[in-house]
Amino acid sequence: xxGVSQSPSNKVTEKGKDVELRCDPIxxxxxxxxxxxxxxxxxEFLIYFQGNSAPDKSGxxxxxxxxxxxxxxxxxxxxxxxxxxxxAVYLCASSFRTGExxxxxxxxxxxxxxx
Amino acid sequence: xxxxxxxxxxxxxxxxxxxxxxxxxTISGNEYVYWYRQIHSxxxxxxxxxxxxxxxxxxxxxxxxxxxxSSTLILPHATLRDTxxxxxxxxxxxxxxxxxxxxxxxxxx
Numbered sequence: 001x002x003g004v005s006q007s008p009s010n011k012v013t014e015k016g017k018d019v020e021l022r023c024d025p026i027x028x029x030x031x032x033x034x035x036x037x038x039x040x041x042x043x044e045f046l047i048y049f050q051g052n053s054a055p056d057k058s059g060x061x062x063x064x065x066x067x068x069x070x071x072x073x074x075x076x077x078x079x080x081x082x083x084x085x086x087x088a089v090y091l092c093a094s095s096f097r098t099g100e101x102x103x104x105x106x107x108x109x110x111x112x113x114x115x
Numbered sequence: 116x117x118x119x120x121x122x123x124x125x126x127x128x129x130x131x132x133x134x135x136x137x138x139x140x141t142i143s144g145n146e147y148v149y150w151y152r153q154i155h156s157x158x159x160x161x162x163x164x165x166x167x168x169x170x171x172x173x174x175x176x177x178x179x180x181x182x183x184x185s186s187t188l189i190l191p192h193a194t195l196r197d198t199x200x201x202x203x204x205x206x207x208x209x210x211x212x213x214x215x216x217x218x219x220x221x222x223x224x
Contacts, residue, residue, distance in 0.1 A: 006158075033210065035212070043159075043214040048210055048211075059211070091158050091159070095210075102210075103164060104161070104210075104212060105161055106151075106158035106159045106161075108157060108158045109157070109158045111156075
């Protein structure tokens with residue numbers, strides 16, 4: 001079946017502008033995760049959604065970052081007043097459930113460049 | 116989650132088996148061993164995971180030692196498209212994936 005999809009694949013924006021990144025998880029997956037990966041760096045956890053539970057926002061680096069998940073499916077990550085240090089690849093993943101042994105499947109990512 | 120140690124880089128010839136080792140000497144009884152890979156400019160791709168027993172799927176085999184302190188990912192017939200960074204991850208109940216530096220595998224023609 002279809003995997004996790006993300007759009008846009010690339011986004012170039014000017015410092016100070018707002019951006020929205022979209023993630024469509026695998027159908028039926030209840031858990032959705034956002035990570036980011038800066039050049040040459042490891043994976044940085046941002047936020048996690050599980051069903052109707054309150055999201056875990058502990059990884060969001062500042063209050064300029066927010067995310068929502070509508071209808072338990074599609075998620076949007078919003079970055080307000082973008083800064084150059086926000087440049088990174090933003091990755092979305094989904095899994096059927098959360099717990100020991102669950103597998104997160106990643107989308108292709110959105111490469112964000114802030115000029 | 117337990118820390119993992121992997122070689123920085125490896126190479127193998129196309130068509131031969133690629134054996135990628137991973138040490139996880141502090142692994143706990145309820146922690147799984149996961150392998151992902153990341154081909155340049157793409158999102159991480161799940162390969163395989165296991166708890167105690169050896170596992171095999173269409174992509175690879177995972178061999179976990181009896182004491183679970185190390186494991187080996189085996190790509191039985193490596194192709195040029197298997198050139199990637201391979202990440203060994205140990206996960207318990209935390210849903211936050213933490214990738215280390217991984218092993219950069221180069222498959223030579």
